[in-house]
Amino acid sequence: xxxxxxxxxxxxxxxxxxxxxxxxxxxxxxxxxxxxxxxxxxxxxxxxxxxxxxxxxxxxx
Numbered sequence: 001x002x003x004x005x006x007x008x009x010x011x012x013x014x015x016x017x018x019x020x021x022x023x024x025x026x027x028x029x030x031x032x033x034x035x036x037x038x039x040x041x042x043x044x045x046x047x048x049x050x051x052x053x054x055x056x057x058x059x060x061x
Contacts, residue, residue, distance in 0.1 A: 002029070044060075
């Protein structure tokens with residue numbers, strides 16, 4: 001399992017969410033990250049999901 005990072009920001013730049021989660025690969029991490037963002041009602045906020053190597057998997061501004 002690899003550790004991925006999800007971060008969410010408000011329009012003013014305040015960090016609203018900063019969490020890690022585990023997934024077997026980048027594709028699974030995209031699915032988990034999207035689900036996490038939607039469950040916490042952060043899908044419409046500026047967000048990113050990043051792989052352990054720094055690869056940007058999801059991004060919304």
